[in-house]
Amino acid sequence: VVGEDGAVDFKGKARFSQHLAVSDFTKSKTISQQRQNLPIFSVRDELLQVVSENQVVVIIGETGSGKTTQLTQYLYEYGYTVNGIIGCTQPRRVAAMSVAKRVSEEMETELGDKVGYAIRFEDATGPSTVIKYMTDGVLLRETLKDPDLEKYSIILMDEAHERSLDTDVLFGILKKVVARRRDFKLIVTSATLNGEKFSNFFGGVPIFHIPGRTFRVQICYSKTPCEDYVEAAVKQAMTIHIAGAPGDILIFLTGQDEIEATCYALSERMEQLISSTKQPVPKLLILPIYSQLPADLQAKIFQNAEDGARKCIVATNIAETSLTIDGIFYVIDTGYVKMKVYNPRMGMDALQVFPISRASADQRAGRAGRTGPGTCYRLYTENAYENEMLQSPVPEIQQTNLGNVVLLLKSLKIQNLLDFDFMDPPPQDNILNSMYQLWLLGALNDVGDLMDLGRKMVKFPLDPALAKLLLMGEKLECLNEVLTIVSMLSVPSVFFRPKDREAESDAAREKFFVPESDHLTLLNVYQQWKANEYRGDWCNDHFLQVKGLYKAREIRSQLLDILKTLKIPLTYCGSDWDVVRKTICSAYFHNAAMLKGIGEYVNCRNRMPCNLHPTSALYGLGYTPDYVVYHEAILTTKEYMQCVTAVEPHWLAELGPMFFSMGANVDVHTERGIEERHGIDDKVDVLKSILKISVSSSIL
Numbered sequence: 001v002v003g004e005d006g007a008v009d010f011k012g013k014a015r016f017s018q019h020l021a022v023s024d025f026t027k028s029k030t031i032s033q034q035r036q037n038l039p040i041f042s043v044r045d046e047l048l049q050v051v052s053e054n055q056v057v058v059i060i061g062e063t064g065s066g067k068t069t070q071l072t073q074y075l076y077e078y079g080y081t082v083n084g085i086i087g088c089t090q091p092r093r094v095a096a097m098s099v100a101k102r103v104s105e106e107m108e109t110e111l112g113d114k115v116g117y118a119i120r121f122e123d124a125t126g127p128s129t130v131i132k133y134m135t136d137g138v139l140l141r142e143t144l145k146d147p148d149l150e151k152y153s154i155i156l157m158d159e160a161h162e163r164s165l166d167t168d169v170l171f172g173i174l175k176k177v178v179a180r181r182r183d184f185k186l187i188v189t190s191a192t193l194n195g196e197k198f199s200n201f202f203g204g205v206p207i208f209h210i211p212g213r214t215f216r217v218q219i220c221y222s223k224t225p226c227e228d229y230v231e232a233a234v235k236q237a238m239t240i241h242i243a244g245a246p247g248d249i250l251i252f253l254t255g256q257d258e259i260e261a262t263c264y265a266l267s268e269r270m271e272q273l274i275s276s277t278k279q280p281v282p283k284l285l286i287l288p289i290y291s292q293l294p295a296d297l298q299a300k301i302f303q304n305a306e307d308g309a310r311k312c313i314v315a316t317n318i319a320e321t322s323l324t325i326d327g328i329f330y331v332i333d334t335g336y337v338k339m340k341v342y343n344p345r346m347g348m349d350a351l352q353v354f355p356i357s358r359a360s361a362d363q364r365a366g367r368a369g370r371t372g373p374g375t376c377y378r379l380y381t382e383n384a385y386e387n388e389m390l391q392s393p394v395p396e397i398q399q400t401n402l403g404n405v406v407l408l409l410k411s412l413k414i415q416n417l418l419d420f421d422f423m424d425p426p427p428q429d430n431i432l433n434s435m436y437q438l439w440l441l442g443a444l445n446d447v448g449d450l451m452d453l454g455r456k457m458v459k460f461p462l463d464p465a466l467a468k469l470l471l472m473g474e475k476l477e478c479l480n481e482v483l484t485i486v487s488m489l490s491v492p493s494v495f496f497r498p499k500d501r502e503a504e505s506d507a508a509r510e511k512f513f514v515p516e517s518d519h520l521t522l523l524n525v526y527q528q529w530k531a532n533e534y535r536g537d538w539c540n541d542h543f544l545q546v547k548g549l550y551k552a553r554e555i556r557s558q559l560l561d562i563l564k565t566l567k568i569p570l571t572y573c574g575s576d577w578d579v580v581r582k583t584i585c586s587a588y589f590h591n592a593a594m595l596k597g598i599g600e601y602v603n604c605r606n607r608m609p610c611n612l613h614p615t616s617a618l619y620g621l622g623y624t625p626d627y628v629v630y631h632e633a634i635l636t637t638k639e640y641m642q643c644v645t646a647v648e649p650h651w652l653a654e655l656g657p658m659f660f661s662m663g664a665n666v667d668v669h670t671e672r673g674i675e676e677r678h679g680i681d682d683k684v685d686v687l688k689s690i691l692k693i694s695v696s697s698s699i700l
């Protein structure tokens with residue numbers, strides 16, 4: 001145990017000097033020099049001192065000062081792994097993987113050996129792992145099995161300023177661990193100056209500042225609001241590149257589609273430039289980075305460009321603070337970010353693009369001033385910055401669906417969620433709505449306690465509805481098929497649609513279509529892949545993402561392991577896929593929609609319009625069922641249903657009796673086939689009974 005105990009401290013120090021001796025001998029100069037050049041190195045000893053004297057410490061330091069990669073190593077060198085391991089949480093999967101890889105290189109060990117990482121469905125740690133990077137979600141789930149986190153001697157909650165949902169819940173849980181375990185230490189790190197808030201939450205713990213070392217960044221605003229920020233970003237990047245002054249470029253966009261469009265436009269402009277001039281054109285290395293990008297491509301952003309070439313990194317806000325890329329002199333900030341927000345009125349999550357906050361804008365600009373004086377081009381007006389942007393981002397917990405959190409806290413036997421120690425409590429309406437949804441799914445009973453189904457659901461690292469889908473597969477005897485569908489829904493789309501071969505790839509996709517269901521289409525893809533011995537070349541021939549399918553197979557086998565531990569046997573339905581559709585209906589009846597016009601549906605519960613996506617198997621095939629359920633709704637140019645399955649109206653009445661009953665004139669071909677049963681008053685009644693408190697109807 002490392003605490004105020006002198007003997008242990010001594011042991012730690014002995015370890016440290018031994019380690020230095022070895023590393024001096026073996027490590028390449030460059031890496032150890034790089035480490036010593038980081039701002040955090042100059043305060044290494046003071047930092048270790050503060051940590052050894054306090055159980056909880058808040059550490060503030062600019063992005064790139066070395067918090068994520070160095071702190072864990074310092075703690076290791078000091079001896080904190082004698083009686084437990086060091087855990088470091090990250091809100092983003094990409095960061096957890098990339099940082100673990102970097103630190104394993106710095107420590108000259110194989111990734112997964114002394115240094116490892118764990119993200120959902122992927123555990124790259126081993127018996128000798130002493131530094132474990134993981135997503136905050138992974139640590140949160142570990143508290144289910146081990147509420148005191150006995151295996152850790154110290155946890156670093158990194159990137160706390162991001163205020164991700166899971167980090168915010170961890171704050172409350174780790175506060176209890178700190179109180180229960182005197183031998184446990186907690187470090188909270190943040191890249192922004194909101195340390196007071198974290199410190200106060202733990203009762204006024206010390207705040208340590210890592211001295212910054214940044215250069216001036218000149219800010220250039222757009223004179224008028226920009227209509228097409230992708231185009232504007234491409235133009236600005238080309239202008240910088242042609243002007244010729246050295247330095248890499250970092251562009252902030254909101255998501256994969258925009259990033260791919262931007263990369264494509266940039267490479268086209270470069271080709272045009274090269275073919276239109278006789279002069280040599282300097283190279284531009286265009287590098288995308290977003291969370292769903294395969295890991296080997298992600299790693300490329302850190303590689304040095306060859307001589308004379310310029311890097312242009314096109315990123316989501318993952319590059320805002322989670323990843324630091326050296327050599328950036330120019331930042332192009334579109335001013336937007338994509339977030340999944342829960343809309344209580346619509347009762348659903350939606351991915352939406354929002355303007356960033358001033359704090360985010362300043363962070364983004366700061367990326368240009370790490371290596372020397374830089375420039376940030378803001379593709380929005382100064383007026384927008386001053387008057388339209390929020391001061392700081394809204395914590396995720398304030399605006400997202402809390403279904404998973406409620407389920408988790410309930411399993412941790414936290415009875416009254418309204419009393420849980422949240423740093424910023426979520427709006428009561430959000431908690432209540434999430435409880436209501438869990439009640440609908442049958443995870444909670446009428447008084448808000450976990451039901452048997454809920455207790456089983458929490459064993460799966462899945463959203464509540466997906467977990468229910470699996471468990472209903474057991475009940476309706478098609479678990480094997482449903483397991484495949486759930487796994488396929490847990491990876492990004494496996495359909496590959498290259499820019500210049502759209503028609504060809506669309507035709508290939510259509511060959512897999514099961515006309516009444518996108519879910520069954522996914523099942524069909526997987527089963528055909530399996531019939532072709534899981535071959536990679538077969539995927540390429542059919543415009544399918546090999547990596548995505550491998551990942552789905554991996555997830556499938558992990559979920560199967562969990563099913564085995566719960567002693568749930570696999571059942572097969574063979575070619576009777578109607579029962580699979582029925583099972584999907586049983587877990588997604590809350591996302592039911594009915595036909596209104598050609599390709600146009602409205603949500604059965606709130607009459608909000610929701611459209612078939614053009615990539616859906618049900619789109620434009622002349623078959624439009626009266627009732628469908630969908631996996632999720634996304635809001636882009638309009639409200640789209642993602643992954644849709646046709647259902648029979650009497651299934652809705654049978655499986656979602658709290659919403660639907662068969663109408664007087666049962667005619668499956670008209671909207672009158674089923675009726676909605678419950679109105680607003682019923683929902684309030686349910687909530688009152690779940691919570692035994694009075695609830696206003698404003699939550700609707």
Ligand code: ADP
Nearest residue numbers: 063064065066067068069070098102302324326
């Ligand atoms: P902080 O957490 O304070 O933002 P980091 O510890 O992430 O800082 O980064 C410190 C340094 O390590 C940066 O200069 C960064 O460029 C470098 N670095 C981090 N990850 C990698 C990587 N995967 N490859 C190369 N360099 C990296």
Ligand code: MG
Nearest residue numbers: 067068321322
């Ligand atoms: Mg960091």
